[in-house]
Amino acid sequence: MAKYLVKSSYTAEGTKGLLKEGGTSRKAIVETTSLLTPEEIDKACKRSIDYRPPGR
Numbered sequence: 001m002a003k004y005l006v007k008s009s010y011t012a013e014g015t016k017g018l019l020k021e022g023g024t025s026r027k028a029i030v031e032t033t034s035l036l037t038p039e040e041i042d043k044a045c046k047r048s049i050d051y052r053p054p055g056r
Contacts, residue, residue: 019045 010018023041036044 018041022045023036023038025038
């Protein structure tokens with residue numbers, strides 16, 4: 001499947017909505033070309049990552 005670039009800007013409130021409702025819910029309203037499918041965004045939001053800031 002082809003991947004495309006999305007340029008977006010979310011407020012803190014918008015990011016919370018994305019994490020709560022997922023990318024799939026935005027599929028109908030987004031008129032951009034995506035690098036990730038809404039389903040892939042949903043999957044990515046559910047992943048946990050191990051991050052250690054530099055110097056720790």
